[in-house]
Amino acid sequence: MKLFEDSFIPKMYRVKQHQKTINLEDVEGVVGQQSKNILNKINKGDRIGIAAGSRGIYQYNKIVKATVSAVKKAGGEPYIIPAMGSHGGATAKGQTEVLKSYGIDEKSMGAPVLATMETVVIGHTPGGIPVHFDKNAYEMDGIILVNRVKPHTDFNGTIESGIIKQMVVGLGKQKGASAIHRRGIEGLTDGIPECAQIILADRPILMGVAILENQEDRTAEIVVLPAKDFQKEEKILLERARSYMPSFPVEDFDVLVLQEMGKNISGTGIDPNVVGRYLIRNVEDQKPNIYRIVCLDLTEESHGNAIGVGIADLITEKMAKKIDWNPTYINTITSGFLERGFMPVVAQSDRDAIEIALNCCNRLTTASNSRMIMVKNTLDLKEIIVSEALLEELKEKEEIEILGEVELKWDEEGYLSPLFKKKSAGISKFKIGDISNK
Numbered sequence: 001m002k003l004f005e006d007s008f009i010p011k012m013y014r015v016k017q018h019q020k021t022i023n024l025e026d027v028e029g030v031v032g033q034q035s036k037n038i039l040n041k042i043n044k045g046d047r048i049g050i051a052a053g054s055r056g057i058y059q060y061n062k063i064v065k066a067t068v069s070a071v072k073k074a075g076g077e078p079y080i081i082p083a084m085g086s087h088g089g090a091t092a093k094g095q096t097e098v099l100k101s102y103g104i105d106e107k108s109m110g111a112p113v114l115a116t117m118e119t120v121v122i123g124h125t126p127g128g129i130p131v132h133f134d135k136n137a138y139e140m141d142g143i144i145l146v147n148r149v150k151p152h153t154d155f156n157g158t159i160e161s162g163i164i165k166q167m168v169v170g171l172g173k174q175k176g177a178s179a180i181h182r183r184g185i186e187g188l189t190d191g192i193p194e195c196a197q198i199i200l201a202d203r204p205i206l207m208g209v210a211i212l213e214n215q216e217d218r219t220a221e222i223v224v225l226p227a228k229d230f231q232k233e234e235k236i237l238l239e240r241a242r243s244y245m246p247s248f249p250v251e252d253f254d255v256l257v258l259q260e261m262g263k264n265i266s267g268t269g270i271d272p273n274v275v276g277r278y279l280i281r282n283v284e285d286q287k288p289n290i291y292r293i294v295c296l297d298l299t300e301e302s303h304g305n306a307i308g309v310g311i312a313d314l315i316t317e318k319m320a321k322k323i324d325w326n327p328t329y330i331n332t333i334t335s336g337f338l339e340r341g342f343m344p345v346v347a348q349s350d351r352d353a354i355e356i357a358l359n360c361c362n363r364l365t366t367a368s369n370s371r372m373i374m375v376k377n378t379l380d381l382k383e384i385i386v387s388e389a390l391l392e393e394l395k396e397k398e399e400i401e402i403l404g405e406v407e408l409k410w411d412e413e414g415y416l417s418p419l420f421k422k423k424s425a426g427i428s429k430f431k432i433g434d435i436s437n438k
Contacts, residue, residue, distance in 0.1 A: 004359065007351075008365065009408065010368065012385045013385065013387075014402075014404060014405075015386055015402050016383050016403060017381065017399055018399045019399060021215055022220045027219055030222045031067055031070055031222060032066060035067070035209070036074075038206060039071060042076045042141070043075070043076075044076075045076070047139075048141065048206070049078075050064065050068060051166055060103075061104050061108065076142065079113075079136070080104065080111050082095035084098065085170055085173060085174060090173075090330050091117065092117055095115050096113055098303070102301075116135050116173075117174060119173050123198040125198065129183065129191050131176070131195045132175045133176070134173055138203070146211075147210070148162065148210075149210045151238070162234050162238065163230055164231070166208075179191075182336055196230065200227055205230075207226050212240060215244055215245065215382065217246075245273065247274065248288050250288070251287045251288045251289060252288065253288070254358065255292045255294060255357045256374075257296065259374070260296065260377050261378075263305050264301035265378060269308030271378040274379075275311065277290065279311055279337065291362065293313050294312065296315070296353065296416065297322075305327040305331055309341065309343065313344055315347070316349060317347070317349070320346045348414065350414060350416040352414060368388065371387060373386050383403075
């Protein structure tokens with residue numbers, strides 16, 4: 001159904017943001033060197049659990065394998081333990097499959113994967129939060145955390161997403177994650193550090209392999225932390241991680257078009273720290289000020305989990321058909337932020353979605369005055385596509401290179417030819433759960 005007589009989609013131009021980046025190539029060497037003094041303290045034959053999560057971390061499989069190798073070299077017996085809270089449909093099989101999709105399994109890592117959703121309660125915080133801990137991890141002689149340190153998608157604090165959160169929420173499995181999230185922001189800001197203290201006092205946590213990524217979603221730094229330094233050092237690493245985050249070249253625009261969203265891009269599918277829209281009651285939105293957000297597709301690596309879809313105002317029918325509501329709702333309910341699982345307006349095609357967004361900006365937008373930005377996703381902002389109305393403003397910025405006009409190509413159904421190359425071909429696809437919840 002044609003809603004508008006004339007198209008007012010503006011002329012679009014491809015631009016590149018030139019930002020200074022740091023790239024770390026030899027991740028194996030860094031992990032091996034920095035972990036040597038810590039792992040030399042383990043006894044020959046000690047069973048060492050290596051916690052691996054479900055985020056789309058660049059060369060994560062290499063980093064985990066380097067950790068496995070370091071444990072073996074020190075004489076320990078490594079085991080990989082999924083540490084992802086309620087992800088993977090909150091099943092042991094689902095979490096094993098999520099790790100496998102990232103190239104982490106027994107064959108590729110040279111270490112068994114021990115997956116369970118069973119936990120042991122090892123204590124309670126002063127506020128009464130039960131501290132759940134993965135049963136397999138509980139039985140290990142030593143535990144290593146491997147995770148990216150970055151700003152969290154739900155809250156701001158001195159400890160956000162990283163080693164400590166993986167230890168508390170990731171290894172807490174669905175029960176532990178739910179116990180934290182059902183207390184809202186207070187559970188995240190206060191509960192996680194309190195649970196961490198109990199775990200560190202009770203369990204043989206050896207070290208954390210902290211990963212920092214740059215604006216291009218590549219490894220910038222790896223810092224191996226002994227357990228005693230988690231609380232102090234992760235605060236410092238978090239501030240460094242903030243400085244690496246990608247951002248838009250302007251702070252106010254009408255429409256943002258995302259080519260894709262997904263769990264491999266952000267734990268919330270669309271990173272709130274990038275778009276400034278949190279969708280959490282009593283939490284204020286931040287800059288940039290984006291009036292409408294359109295999302296055209298869901299990544300294959302999400303396996304149907306569309307948590308964060310509610311951050312968008314519009315999606316397409318094609319994307320809507322890819323959503324598996326079972327893992328989406330499990331993940332959303334566990335987080336406690338239901339609004340992020342709300343269904344946006346569903347348009348028949350990409351073109352319809354973009355035109356509806358431009359038409360619903362609470363001001364008269366035209367092809368000449370609309371401020372629109374198109375990007376691949378909220379991780380990849382180095383090369384973006386902007387509307388003509390933004391060109392004059394961007395020409396004044398030294399870090400911006402204008403590459404030229406972009407022709408938007410539509411098929412007969414109104415779907416847009418991809419404007420940005422995909423990096424995710426060849427990842428195995430699987431479905432967790434059933435949408436009917438039989």
